[in-house]
Amino acid sequence: xxxxxxxxxxxxxxxxxxxxxxxxxxxxxxxxxxxxxxxxxxxxxxxxxxxxxxxxxxxxxxxxxxxxxxxxxxxxxxxxxxxxxxxxxxxxxxxxxxxxxxxxxxxxxxxxxxxxxxxxxxxxxxxxxxxxxxxxxxxxxxxxxxxxxxxxxxxxxxxxxxxxxxxxxxxxxxxxxxxxxxxxxxxxxxxxxxxxxxxxxxxxxxxxxxxxxxxxxxxxxxxxxxxxxxxxxxxxxxxxxxxxxxxxxx
Numbered sequence: 088x089x090x091x092x093x094x095x096x097x098x099x100x101x102x103x104x105x106x107x108x109x110x111x112x113x114x115x116x117x118x119x120x121x122x123x124x125x126x127x128x129x130x131x132x133x134x135x136x137x138x139x140x141x142x143x144x145x146x147x148x149x150x151x152x153x154x155x156x157x158x159x160x161x162x163x164x165x166x167x168x169x170x171x172x173x174x175x176x177x178x179x180x181x182x183x184x185x186x187x188x189x190x191x192x193x194x195x196x197x198x199x200x201x202x203x204x205x206x207x208x209x210x211x212x213x214x215x216x217x218x219x220x221x222x223x224x225x226x227x228x229x230x231x232x233x234x235x236x237x238x239x240x241x242x243x244x245x246x247x248x249x250x251x252x253x254x255x256x257x258x259x260x261x262x263x264x265x266x267x268x269x270x271x272x273x274x275x276x277x278x279x280x281x282x283x284x285x286x287x288x289x290x291x292x293x294x295x296x297x298x299x300x301x302x303x304x305x306x307x308x309x310x311x312x313x314x315x316x317x318x319x320x321x322x323x324x325x326x327x328x329x330x331x332x333x334x335x336x337x
Contacts, residue, residue: 090162092166094143104166143198162207192240212255219241245300258300268284279308
């Protein structure tokens with residue numbers, strides 16, 4: 088039986104991915120801080136999904152959770168999905184929230200990868216995946232730390248994709264646009280090309296299966312964002328004045 092561990096797997100994209108892999112017959116481990124969410128969303132129908140209480144910003148907690156899960160059937164796939172965003176977009180950064188975001192969105196991915204590689208490198212196989220964002224392609228207004236952490240995750244994965252091939256370990260960065268989840272439900276701005284969470288999970292699982300280095304979706308929106316990331320910064324500043332992008336508050 089194949090096994091997958093998903094951080095932040097009790098709600099949103101992580102939950103949909105956990106259910107998808109469970110229906111495929113995989114043994115699934117998810118971690119989070121609220122076991123009640125797990126019980127509500129997975130029990131009793133998903134008996135091959137296990138919950139581990141862990142805060143992804145706590146290196147030892149997360150390492151112990153992944154190590155414990157891996158003792159039974161090893162670990163074939165690790166999906167570092169846990170992440171947070173800003174409650175409100177502001178032109179003056181909320182630095183306390185920004186620091187917290189670095190711990191969750193960036194260090195949480197690194198901690199998860201570290202724990203997974205402790206299992207996969209001795210075995211000589213595996214795949215590690217991180218959920219970045221198309222926000223990682225640009226410095227978007229109002230979400231400075233979010234863009235920064237997602238950009239760091241993207242580049243971290245790109246480097247490891249090259250470095251870990253010698254161990255037969257594949258690395259994939261997933262860069263979604265707007266996905267309908269509890270996290271995006273509180274956004275106070277428009278969300279063009281919004282994707283339903285179950286559909287997002289399907290697209291992500293296909294990219295994982297193909298072992299892509301980077302996969303961004305939806306296609307049109309992600310293509311537009313990548314073009315904006317490549318143009319001269321003077322032009323980029325002009326485009327950011329367009330209503331579609333200029334959603335930050337004073």
